Amino acid sequence: MKFVLFTTNLLMSAVLSRFAISKLAGWEISVNAFIEMAQPLGINPTFFRLFTGFVILSIVIAYLSTAIYSLFESKIGSEVKINFKKFANYSNLMGLLTMIGALLAELFLRVQPKWPLVYIAIAVIILSIINMIILKTSTKYNVQCSK
Template identity: 65%
Template sequence: MNKIVFSTNLLMGAVLSRFAISKLAGWEISINAFIEMAKPLGIDPTFFRVSTGILILVVVIGYISTAVFSLFKNNPDFKTIIPYKKWAIYANLLGLLTMVGALIAEFSLRVQPKWLLVYIALGVILFSGINIFILNKQKQ
């Protein structure tokens, strides 16, 4: 088990789960942010918020399941069910691309970017890139 891939996927899943919950539960801070960001696009802010929340939830599930699957990847029965390496690469690639989209939205749709969100997105991009690099180097 690669401890870096395990711990970074678990960390990213935990951090991003807060953002999925805030969007899907309709927290006031999330509602206000999406009203601001939907205005330049001319779309319904509720649809934008919920669809973004669902996308982030999918990313969270990908990250956390990758961490859990890494615990069982050496089990011979598990290998026939789920190809761990492909799953982990796809989950990290989805997270990376989602955070690139978040950065684009943050800088192009907001009046002033929220720097904490920018730093979190950059961290997820960095860790996902490192994980993809590590996974591509593995033989299995």
Template identity: 35%
Template sequence: MKILHALLNLLAGIILTRFTVSKFAAWPESVAGFEDMAGTIGLDPTLFRITSGFIIGIAALTFFTNFVIILFTRVKHKKVIGLFIVNALYAIGAMCGALISEFFLRSNPAQMLVVIAVGIIILALINLASYRIEIGKTLGNLNSTDK
């Protein structure tokens, strides 16, 4: 199960890297999509595309980091668990932003992008659920040190 969990994080990182490259390399379908979305809110489509590329690229890095944490970390140190929590929450936020863009800015939402974003949110939630006991202990320890 641990290997499957790690591989899903690796796959999510690879998928998000592909989308990051498409934004930075100005692939025609990416440029067209951002021209469509940026016109809705009056933003420069190139700036919107590049900014989105950075956001998605960081999300990809969070999944690669989680891959390493899942496979190679035996000690559940609170800093490692904290990083894992931040990574999952960042990915959820980035994908929620992508879904908002798809549904409210794009004239015709791309179904495949919606499915991928929802899948990545589900994986991030699985990441949180898989470490729920350690997260609870870590948060409990943080609360007890504040007193």
């Protein structure tokens, strides 16, 4: 279980980091996509892009933190005053909901959806659900880690 949580969270953070960087750095492909998607909503595309970039960056940090903690949990568990199970569930829920939003935006706000982006969003949704099921069924993570 620990290996699955580590691997899936690390993979999702790595994949989503590329999208956070492209939005925050203002890569041309990202700028053009957000101009297209913001038009039907009637909002500022730059604000929309930067807001989305910061949301995805926070998810990347949460996924990465979950991956690192799940890997070193036995060594740092007694030193950290967090409830790992709650944090990991919130991380995965935040990623899941954001990717549902990204999927809806891709399908309904773009003239022509970019299918690789649709597949990536679906993969993150599925992996987040798997992680939440693992966390729910695992008794290992039921104890709150506190000093």
